[in-house]
Amino acid sequence: MRGNEANRVISVPQGGLYHCRGGRGDPVYYTEDSSDVTVTETLPNKPTVTLQPSWTQIYSGETVTVRCEIQGGEGAQWTYEWRAAKLNTPPTSNEYRIIRATESDSGGYSCRGRRDYFFSEWSDIITLTVSSSNRPVVTLYPNWSEIYRGETITVRCEIHGGDTEWDYEWETNSRIKAPNQNEYRIRSASSSNSGNYRCKGRMKSSQYKTTEWSDSVTLTVSDSK
Template sequence: SDQWVILQTPLQPVFEGDTLTLRCHFRYNSHITRVVFYKDNKEIQSQADTELSVDRVSKSDEGSYKCTAWWLYSPYSGDSAEVRVSVRELPQTTLTLEPPFPEIFTRETVTLRCGVEGGSGGWRYLWYKDRQGAPVHQTDRSSGTGAGYTISAAALPHSGEYWCRAGRGANRLTHNYSNAVKIQVSGE
Protein backbone atom coordinates (compact mmCIF):
# COMPACT_ATOMS: atom_id res chain seq x y z
CA SER A 1 0.00 0.00 0.00
CA ASP A 2 1.19 3.54 -0.68
CA GLN A 3 -0.47 4.83 2.48
CA TRP A 4 1.95 7.08 4.39
CA VAL A 5 -0.05 7.11 7.59
CA ILE A 6 -1.14 3.79 9.09
CA LEU A 7 -3.72 3.25 11.82
CA GLN A 8 -2.85 0.14 13.82
CA THR A 9 -5.76 -1.57 15.61
CA PRO A 10 -5.91 -4.67 17.83
CA LEU A 11 -7.06 -8.04 16.53
CA GLN A 12 -10.78 -8.02 15.80
CA PRO A 13 -13.24 -8.36 17.34
CA VAL A 14 -12.74 -6.42 20.57
CA PHE A 15 -14.83 -7.64 23.51
CA GLU A 16 -16.87 -5.44 25.83
CA GLY A 17 -14.72 -4.40 28.80
CA ASP A 18 -11.44 -4.68 26.88
CA THR A 19 -9.15 -1.68 26.47
CA LEU A 20 -9.05 -0.51 22.86
CA THR A 21 -5.67 0.94 21.82
CA LEU A 22 -5.23 2.57 18.42
CA ARG A 23 -1.82 3.75 17.18
CA CYS A 24 -1.14 6.19 14.37
CA HIS A 25 2.16 5.50 12.54
CA PHE A 26 4.02 7.36 9.83
CA ARG A 27 5.44 4.86 7.35
CA TYR A 28 8.87 6.56 7.16
CA ASN A 29 9.38 6.84 10.90
CA SER A 30 9.40 10.65 10.87
CA HIS A 31 8.73 12.42 14.13
CA ILE A 32 4.97 13.01 14.36
CA THR A 33 4.09 16.33 16.02
CA ARG A 34 0.30 16.12 16.07
CA VAL A 35 -2.35 13.46 15.55
CA VAL A 36 -6.10 13.79 15.18
CA PHE A 37 -8.21 10.66 15.65
CA TYR A 38 -11.65 10.39 14.08
CA LYS A 39 -14.54 8.04 14.71
CA ASP A 40 -17.22 7.94 12.01
CA ASN A 41 -15.63 11.13 10.59
CA LYS A 42 -16.01 13.08 13.87
CA GLU A 43 -12.88 14.32 15.63
CA ILE A 44 -12.46 12.58 19.01
CA GLN A 45 -8.88 13.42 20.03
CA SER A 46 -6.23 15.91 18.92
CA GLN A 47 -2.79 15.85 20.56
CA ALA A 48 0.91 15.10 20.12
CA ASP A 49 0.40 11.53 21.35
CA THR A 50 0.21 8.92 18.59
CA GLU A 51 -1.94 6.60 20.72
CA LEU A 52 -5.66 6.63 21.49
CA SER A 53 -6.79 4.48 24.40
CA VAL A 54 -10.43 3.69 25.21
CA ASP A 55 -10.95 1.94 28.55
CA ARG A 56 -13.74 -0.60 29.02
CA VAL A 57 -15.11 -0.47 25.51
CA SER A 58 -18.82 -0.92 24.90
CA LYS A 59 -21.01 -1.34 21.82
CA SER A 60 -21.10 2.47 21.41
CA ASP A 61 -17.34 2.45 20.65
CA GLU A 62 -17.93 0.37 17.53
CA GLY A 63 -17.37 2.26 14.28
CA SER A 64 -14.91 3.42 11.61
CA TYR A 65 -11.71 5.01 12.91
CA LYS A 66 -8.98 6.93 11.10
CA CYS A 67 -6.18 9.31 11.99
CA THR A 68 -4.52 12.36 10.46
CA ALA A 69 -0.86 13.01 11.30
CA TRP A 70 1.45 16.03 10.96
CA TRP A 71 5.20 15.59 11.15
CA LEU A 72 8.24 17.65 11.98
CA TYR A 73 9.55 20.17 9.41
CA SER A 74 6.60 19.58 7.09
CA PRO A 75 3.52 21.74 6.49
CA TYR A 76 1.64 18.72 5.17
CA SER A 77 -0.53 16.15 6.88
CA GLY A 78 -1.44 12.61 5.92
CA ASP A 79 -4.58 10.54 6.48
CA SER A 80 -4.75 6.86 7.31
CA ALA A 81 -7.27 4.54 5.72
CA GLU A 82 -10.47 3.98 7.71
CA VAL A 83 -10.45 0.91 9.93
CA ARG A 84 -13.66 -0.68 11.17
CA VAL A 85 -13.67 -1.69 14.85
CA SER A 86 -16.26 -4.26 15.97
CA VAL A 87 -17.19 -4.67 19.64
CA ARG A 88 -18.68 -7.98 20.69
CA GLU A 89 -20.64 -8.90 23.79
CA LEU A 90 -18.76 -11.10 26.23
CA PRO A 91 -19.45 -14.76 25.59
CA GLN A 92 -20.84 -17.07 28.26
CA THR A 93 -18.58 -19.42 30.21
CA THR A 94 -19.73 -22.94 31.00
CA LEU A 95 -18.15 -25.10 33.69
CA THR A 96 -18.28 -28.88 33.20
CA LEU A 97 -16.88 -31.86 35.06
CA GLU A 98 -14.76 -34.68 33.54
CA PRO A 99 -15.74 -37.43 34.21
CA PRO A 100 -19.28 -36.02 34.64
CA PHE A 101 -19.89 -37.46 38.13
CA PRO A 102 -20.13 -34.94 41.00
CA GLU A 103 -19.60 -37.67 43.65
CA ILE A 104 -16.07 -39.05 43.74
CA PHE A 105 -13.93 -41.02 46.17
CA THR A 106 -10.69 -39.93 47.81
CA ARG A 107 -7.57 -40.25 45.63
CA GLU A 108 -9.61 -40.14 42.41
CA THR A 109 -8.88 -37.59 39.68
CA VAL A 110 -11.40 -35.10 38.35
CA THR A 111 -11.04 -32.15 35.95
CA LEU A 112 -13.17 -29.02 35.86
CA ARG A 113 -13.29 -27.53 32.37
CA CYS A 114 -14.10 -23.92 31.61
CA GLY A 115 -15.57 -23.45 28.13
CA VAL A 116 -15.84 -20.04 26.48
CA GLU A 117 -18.59 -19.75 23.89
CA GLY A 118 -17.08 -19.40 20.43
CA GLY A 119 -13.53 -20.61 21.12
CA SER A 120 -10.72 -20.25 23.61
CA GLY A 121 -8.19 -17.92 21.96
CA GLY A 122 -6.78 -15.14 24.11
CA TRP A 123 -8.62 -16.02 27.32
CA ARG A 124 -7.11 -16.69 30.72
CA TYR A 125 -8.96 -18.53 33.45
CA LEU A 126 -9.46 -18.15 37.18
CA TRP A 127 -10.95 -20.73 39.49
CA TYR A 128 -13.06 -20.18 42.60
CA LYS A 129 -14.26 -22.44 45.39
CA ASP A 130 -17.11 -22.09 47.92
CA ARG A 131 -17.76 -18.44 47.13
CA GLN A 132 -17.34 -16.19 44.13
CA GLY A 133 -14.31 -13.98 44.58
CA ALA A 134 -12.37 -16.61 46.58
CA PRO A 135 -9.69 -18.10 44.27
CA VAL A 136 -8.98 -21.78 44.81
CA HIS A 137 -5.91 -22.76 46.78
CA GLN A 138 -3.58 -24.43 44.27
CA THR A 139 -1.43 -27.25 45.62
CA ASP A 140 0.52 -30.15 44.18
CA ARG A 141 -2.76 -32.10 44.22
CA SER A 142 -4.85 -29.51 42.39
CA SER A 143 -3.78 -27.07 39.72
CA GLY A 144 -5.28 -24.97 36.95
CA THR A 145 -3.66 -24.88 33.52
CA GLY A 146 -5.46 -23.03 30.77
CA ALA A 147 -9.11 -23.96 30.55
CA GLY A 148 -8.79 -26.99 32.88
CA TYR A 149 -8.49 -27.31 36.66
CA THR A 150 -7.45 -30.81 37.76
CA ILE A 151 -7.76 -32.37 41.20
CA SER A 152 -5.32 -35.25 40.82
CA ALA A 153 -5.77 -36.93 44.22
CA ALA A 154 -9.13 -35.96 45.65
CA ALA A 155 -9.33 -35.43 49.42
CA LEU A 156 -12.30 -34.48 51.62
CA PRO A 157 -11.38 -30.74 51.64
CA HIS A 158 -11.82 -30.68 47.84
CA SER A 159 -15.59 -31.03 48.38
CA GLY A 160 -17.49 -27.86 47.62
CA GLU A 161 -18.88 -25.60 44.95
CA TYR A 162 -16.67 -24.36 42.10
CA TRP A 163 -16.89 -21.57 39.51
CA CYS A 164 -14.60 -20.39 36.75
CA ARG A 165 -14.19 -17.01 35.16
CA ALA A 166 -12.48 -16.03 31.92
CA GLY A 167 -10.71 -12.76 31.30
CA ARG A 168 -8.74 -10.98 28.62
CA GLY A 169 -5.64 -8.85 28.88
CA ALA A 170 -3.03 -8.82 31.61
CA ASN A 171 -4.86 -7.36 34.58
CA ARG A 172 -8.56 -7.09 34.15
CA LEU A 173 -11.07 -9.89 34.33
CA THR A 174 -13.89 -8.84 32.09
CA HIS A 175 -16.07 -11.87 32.35
CA ASN A 176 -19.01 -13.06 34.43
CA TYR A 177 -18.80 -16.17 36.57
CA SER A 178 -19.72 -19.52 35.08
CA ASN A 179 -22.44 -21.79 36.38
CA ALA A 180 -21.56 -23.50 39.68
CA VAL A 181 -20.45 -27.14 39.82
CA LYS A 182 -20.60 -29.06 43.10
CA ILE A 183 -18.10 -31.80 43.96
CA GLN A 184 -18.64 -34.23 46.83
CA VAL A 185 -15.62 -36.29 47.91
CA SER A 186 -16.36 -39.39 50.00
CA GLY A 187 -13.99 -41.68 51.87
CA GLU A 188 -13.87 -45.23 50.49
Protein backbone atom coordinates in the same frame (compact mmCIF):
# COMPACT_ATOMS: atom_id res chain seq x y z
CA MET B 1 -14.83 41.34 -11.66
CA ARG B 2 -17.94 41.57 -13.75
CA GLY B 3 -18.95 44.16 -16.32
CA ASN B 4 -17.27 44.90 -19.63
CA GLU B 5 -14.04 43.23 -18.62
CA ALA B 6 -13.38 39.49 -18.88
CA ASN B 7 -13.06 37.41 -15.73
CA ARG B 8 -9.49 37.09 -14.56
CA VAL B 9 -8.23 33.56 -13.93
CA ILE B 10 -5.02 32.47 -12.23
CA SER B 11 -3.46 29.10 -11.43
CA VAL B 12 -2.22 28.63 -7.87
CA PRO B 13 0.84 26.52 -7.10
CA GLN B 14 -0.13 25.43 -3.58
CA GLY B 15 -2.85 25.40 -0.98
CA GLY B 16 -3.65 28.59 0.86
CA LEU B 17 -6.12 31.38 1.48
CA TYR B 18 -6.80 33.48 -1.62
CA HIS B 19 -8.71 36.68 -2.44
CA CYS B 20 -8.61 39.26 -5.21
CA ARG B 21 -9.35 42.89 -5.97
CA GLY B 22 -9.57 44.93 -9.13
CA GLY B 23 -8.09 48.30 -10.03
CA ARG B 24 -8.21 50.87 -12.86
CA GLY B 25 -7.09 54.37 -13.72
CA ASP B 26 -3.90 56.26 -13.08
CA PRO B 27 -3.41 56.61 -10.21
CA VAL B 28 -5.03 53.19 -9.70
CA TYR B 29 -8.34 53.03 -7.91
CA TYR B 30 -8.88 49.66 -6.24
CA THR B 31 -12.05 47.86 -5.25
CA GLU B 32 -12.41 46.28 -1.83
CA ASP B 33 -10.96 42.81 -1.38
CA SER B 34 -13.18 39.91 -2.34
CA SER B 35 -14.26 37.23 0.09
CA ASP B 36 -11.58 34.67 0.88
CA VAL B 37 -11.51 31.25 -0.73
CA THR B 38 -9.60 28.35 0.79
CA VAL B 39 -7.62 26.10 -1.52
CA THR B 40 -6.45 22.83 0.04
CA GLU B 41 -3.88 20.48 -1.40
CA THR B 42 -3.82 16.70 -0.96
CA LEU B 43 -0.39 15.28 -0.29
CA PRO B 44 0.64 11.75 -1.36
CA ASN B 45 1.31 10.72 2.26
CA LYS B 46 -1.18 8.00 3.23
CA PRO B 47 -1.43 7.38 6.97
CA THR B 48 -1.76 3.99 8.59
CA VAL B 49 -4.03 3.28 11.54
CA THR B 50 -2.52 0.89 14.08
CA LEU B 51 -3.75 -0.63 17.33
CA GLN B 52 -1.74 -1.18 20.50
CA PRO B 53 -2.02 -4.02 21.41
CA SER B 54 -2.31 -5.06 17.78
CA TRP B 55 -5.40 -7.28 18.17
CA THR B 56 -8.42 -6.22 16.13
CA GLN B 57 -10.66 -8.29 18.41
CA ILE B 58 -10.71 -7.43 22.10
CA TYR B 59 -13.08 -7.97 25.01
CA SER B 60 -15.27 -5.56 26.92
CA GLY B 61 -13.40 -3.70 29.63
CA GLU B 62 -10.03 -3.86 27.90
CA THR B 63 -8.00 -0.81 26.87
CA VAL B 64 -6.65 -0.23 23.37
CA THR B 65 -4.75 2.69 21.82
CA VAL B 66 -5.62 3.76 18.27
CA ARG B 67 -2.74 5.50 16.50
CA CYS B 68 -2.42 7.41 13.19
CA GLU B 69 1.02 7.15 11.60
CA ILE B 70 2.07 9.28 8.60
CA GLN B 71 5.10 7.92 6.79
CA GLY B 72 7.55 10.63 5.82
CA GLY B 73 5.77 13.19 7.98
CA GLU B 74 8.08 12.99 10.95
CA GLY B 75 8.78 16.35 12.52
CA ALA B 76 5.86 18.07 10.78
CA GLN B 77 3.18 19.77 12.85
CA TRP B 78 0.16 17.74 11.87
CA THR B 79 -3.39 18.07 13.10
CA TYR B 80 -5.33 14.82 12.80
CA GLU B 81 -8.87 14.08 11.73
CA TRP B 82 -10.61 10.83 12.60
CA ARG B 83 -13.50 8.86 11.21
CA ALA B 84 -14.40 6.47 13.97
CA ALA B 85 -17.14 4.28 15.36
CA LYS B 86 -17.90 6.29 18.50
CA LEU B 87 -16.24 9.67 18.89
CA ASN B 88 -18.42 12.36 20.41
CA THR B 89 -15.45 14.75 20.39
CA PRO B 90 -12.95 13.53 17.79
CA PRO B 91 -9.36 14.08 18.92
CA THR B 92 -6.90 16.16 16.91
CA SER B 93 -3.85 14.23 18.11
CA ASN B 94 -2.30 11.24 16.39
CA GLU B 95 -3.52 8.77 18.99
CA TYR B 96 -6.18 8.23 21.59
CA ARG B 97 -6.99 5.55 24.13
CA ILE B 98 -10.22 3.62 24.38
CA ILE B 99 -10.47 2.85 28.10
CA ARG B 100 -12.80 0.05 29.20
CA ALA B 101 -14.00 -0.66 25.68
CA THR B 102 -17.63 -1.55 25.05
CA GLU B 103 -19.37 -3.11 22.08
CA SER B 104 -20.28 0.38 20.85
CA ASP B 105 -16.57 0.98 20.17
CA SER B 106 -16.69 -1.71 17.49
CA GLY B 107 -16.40 -0.44 13.93
CA GLY B 108 -14.05 1.09 11.39
CA TYR B 109 -11.35 3.65 12.19
CA SER B 110 -9.49 5.83 9.67
CA CYS B 111 -7.56 9.09 9.86
CA ARG B 112 -5.84 11.79 7.87
CA GLY B 113 -3.39 14.56 8.70
CA ARG B 114 -3.69 18.30 8.11
CA ARG B 115 -0.89 20.86 8.07
CA ASP B 116 -1.87 24.42 7.19
CA TYR B 117 -3.70 24.01 3.87
CA PHE B 118 -2.29 20.57 3.14
CA PHE B 119 -4.12 17.31 3.73
CA SER B 120 -2.88 13.76 3.57
CA GLU B 121 -5.04 11.08 2.01
CA TRP B 122 -7.42 9.16 4.25
CA SER B 123 -5.91 5.99 5.63
CA ASP B 124 -7.32 2.57 4.96
CA ILE B 125 -9.95 1.53 7.48
CA ILE B 126 -9.00 -0.78 10.33
CA THR B 127 -11.92 -2.61 11.96
CA LEU B 128 -12.05 -3.12 15.72
CA THR B 129 -14.39 -5.72 17.22
CA VAL B 130 -15.24 -5.55 20.91
CA SER B 131 -16.85 -8.72 22.27
CA SER B 132 -18.72 -9.06 25.57
CA SER B 133 -18.79 -13.32 25.33
CA ASN B 134 -15.70 -13.58 27.54
CA ARG B 135 -17.40 -14.65 30.80
CA PRO B 136 -16.20 -18.18 31.52
CA VAL B 137 -18.44 -21.20 31.90
CA VAL B 138 -17.68 -24.07 34.28
CA THR B 139 -18.65 -27.45 32.89
CA LEU B 140 -18.44 -30.99 34.23
CA TYR B 141 -17.38 -34.04 32.19
CA PRO B 142 -19.37 -36.22 32.41
CA ASN B 143 -22.12 -33.69 32.94
CA TRP B 144 -23.35 -34.95 36.32
CA SER B 145 -23.46 -32.62 39.29
CA GLU B 146 -23.78 -35.60 41.64
CA ILE B 147 -21.31 -38.47 41.48
CA TYR B 148 -20.26 -41.31 43.77
CA ARG B 149 -17.13 -41.79 45.77
CA GLY B 150 -14.31 -43.28 43.68
CA GLU B 151 -15.58 -41.99 40.34
CA THR B 152 -13.63 -39.69 38.02
CA ILE B 153 -14.89 -36.29 36.86
CA THR B 154 -13.31 -33.31 35.11
CA VAL B 155 -14.17 -29.71 36.07
CA ARG B 156 -13.38 -27.42 33.13
CA CYS B 157 -13.24 -23.63 32.73
CA GLU B 158 -14.15 -22.58 29.20
CA ILE B 159 -13.45 -19.06 27.89
CA HIS B 160 -14.42 -17.92 24.43
CA GLY B 161 -11.28 -16.93 22.57
CA GLY B 162 -9.05 -19.94 23.17
CA ASP B 163 -7.29 -21.56 26.10
CA THR B 164 -3.76 -20.53 25.09
CA GLU B 165 -4.31 -16.84 25.87
CA TRP B 166 -5.34 -17.28 29.50
CA ASP B 167 -4.14 -18.19 32.93
CA TYR B 168 -6.90 -19.53 35.17
CA GLU B 169 -7.99 -18.83 38.69
CA TRP B 170 -10.41 -21.06 40.60
CA GLU B 171 -12.53 -20.33 43.62
CA THR B 172 -14.09 -23.21 45.50
CA ASN B 173 -15.30 -24.03 49.00
CA SER B 174 -14.23 -27.65 48.64
CA ARG B 175 -11.35 -28.85 50.80
CA ILE B 176 -9.21 -29.54 47.73
CA LYS B 177 -7.68 -26.54 45.94
CA ALA B 178 -8.07 -26.57 42.16
CA PRO B 179 -4.93 -25.94 40.05
CA ASN B 180 -4.45 -22.76 37.98
CA GLN B 181 -5.26 -24.53 34.74
CA ASN B 182 -8.31 -24.58 32.53
CA GLU B 183 -9.38 -27.99 33.81
CA TYR B 184 -9.16 -30.01 36.98
CA ARG B 185 -9.40 -33.79 36.74
CA ILE B 186 -10.66 -35.39 39.93
CA ARG B 187 -9.65 -39.05 40.11
CA SER B 188 -11.29 -41.25 42.72
CA ALA B 189 -13.54 -38.49 44.03
CA SER B 190 -14.32 -38.19 47.73
CA SER B 191 -16.57 -36.00 49.84
CA SER B 192 -13.70 -33.51 50.17
CA ASN B 193 -14.28 -32.62 46.49
CA SER B 194 -17.88 -31.58 47.12
CA GLY B 195 -18.53 -27.87 46.83
CA ASN B 196 -19.08 -24.92 44.51
CA TYR B 197 -16.63 -24.23 41.71
CA ARG B 198 -16.20 -21.05 39.72
CA CYS B 199 -13.35 -19.62 37.65
CA LYS B 200 -12.03 -16.58 35.84
CA GLY B 201 -9.31 -15.99 33.27
CA ARG B 202 -6.30 -13.67 33.35
CA MET B 203 -4.67 -12.72 30.05
CA LYS B 204 -1.12 -14.06 29.80
CA SER B 205 0.03 -11.02 27.84
CA SER B 206 -1.38 -8.54 30.35
CA GLN B 207 -1.87 -9.89 33.84
CA TYR B 208 -4.09 -7.05 35.07
CA LYS B 209 -6.77 -7.86 32.47
CA THR B 210 -9.22 -10.46 33.69
CA THR B 211 -12.61 -11.87 32.79
CA GLU B 212 -15.58 -11.80 35.12
CA TRP B 213 -16.11 -14.73 37.47
CA SER B 214 -18.16 -17.53 35.98
CA ASP B 215 -21.38 -18.72 37.57
CA SER B 216 -20.78 -21.40 40.20
CA VAL B 217 -21.34 -25.08 39.54
CA THR B 218 -22.10 -27.31 42.53
CA LEU B 219 -20.49 -30.74 42.67
CA THR B 220 -21.74 -33.30 45.20
CA VAL B 221 -19.83 -36.47 45.90
CA SER B 222 -21.96 -39.09 47.60
CA ASP B 223 -20.42 -41.83 49.76
CA SER B 224 -23.19 -44.33 49.00
CA LYS B 225 -23.32 -46.39 45.80
